[in-house]
Amino acid sequence: MSQPQIPTLDIRRFDTDREAFVAELGNAYREWGFAGIRGHGIPQEVIDGAYDAFVAFFALPEETKKQYHVPGGGGARGYTPFGVETAKGAKYFDLKEFWHVGRELRDEKYADVMPPNLWPAEVPEFRARALALYEALDALGARVLSALALNLGLPEDYFADKTDNGNSILRPIHYPPITADEIPNVRAGAHEDINLITLLVGASAEGLEVLSRKGEWVPFTADADTIVVNIGDMLQRLTNHVLPSTTHRVVNPPGEKARQPRYSTPFFLHPNPDFVIDVLPNCVSADNPSRYPEPITAQGYLEERLREIKLK
Known part of the structure; x- marks a missing residue:
């Protein structure tokens, strides 16, 4: 029996x-x-330009990178070292290090929860290239949300004023080569994303697996010209699970491929911090009663989840 396939769609058809x-x-x-x-x-x-800058940063000496780690900052900006983030409920930490780029221009009323960006002086091109990718993915995410709004029976621009100051994060990740043969850790343990939607650039390397409704792990290695977009927990909650936030992981590749580093860059698209996540009335029915009678702000939800994955 052939393995089920996760669909790939051409977004130009939206027009x-x-x-x-x-x-x-x-x-x-x-x-x-x-x-x-x-x-x-x-x-x-x-x-490619953004990836070149990210690879150059991760190649810097450990002590240089650690200068950009903000203790107590929950990884919100700058560098998070290897061996910190742990998937919710997992025993072992993930095999990765990463950097966080946040929204550069934001409403000042969110300054307390959206700190300014840090930039590595050692890679002068990092800032411009990271922001170019951030803005491109932010715009693409808005288009995907417009299509999903229509699918949910909402106005096309439903999400526009709810995400224009979103606490969205671009996260360049480096999974170093795996040199030991027997280790309990995986590159990224089974987890769901916190945000509305995630856009992943660089899923063309093997390793990403998605848990199907039947409980099977389905590999999803996208073509180089494809960006993988998945639903996060905030959109699952808003839609009362009509749009599911699916468990996924990044497994260690077999044999010699494990000796290669892997780089990927997810963009976590978040709502504005004060957006209230309250189940959409048109996602409630007799068959699907509301699972979340209590609304929560996007910021409150984010903080709750960061504690669970050991970033706070």
Whole structure:
């Protein structure tokens, strides 16, 4: 029996074949919580330029990188060293180090929960290239949310004023080569994302696996021109699980491939910190009663979850 396939859709159809595209996208997310998006229009040089800068940073000496770690900052900005983040409920830490880039221009009323960005002086091109990728993914995420809004029976611009100051994060990740043969850790333990949607650039390296509704781990290695977009827990909660936030992991590749580093860059698209996540009335039915009678702000929810994954 052939392995089930997670769909990949061309987002240019949102402009040319809107109704069919919105329906297909909605079906993909209702079934999988994941889809590949191609035709996204982000120039390859924007992606490659950002990756070159990220690889240059991760190649710096450990003591240099650690100067950009903010103790007590919950990893919100700057560098988080190897061996800190641990998937919720997991016994072993993830095999990765990463950097966080936040929104550069934000409403001052959010300054207390959205600190300014840090930039590594050793890689002068890092800032401009990271921000170019941040802005491109933010715009693509807005298009995906417009299509999902229509699929949910909401106005196309429903999410626009709820995410324009979103606490969204670009996270370049380095999974170092695995040199030991027998280790209990995986590159990223089974988890769900916290935010509304995640856009992943660099899922063309093997390792990403998605848990199907039947409980099978399905590998999802996207083509190089494809950005993987998945539903996070905040959108699952807002839609009363109509759009599921699917468990996924990054497994260690077999044999010699484990000796290669892996780089990937997810963009975690968040709502504005004061957005109240309250179940959408049109996602409640007799078959699907509301699972969340108590609303929560996006910031309150984020802080709760960061504690669970050992970042706070």
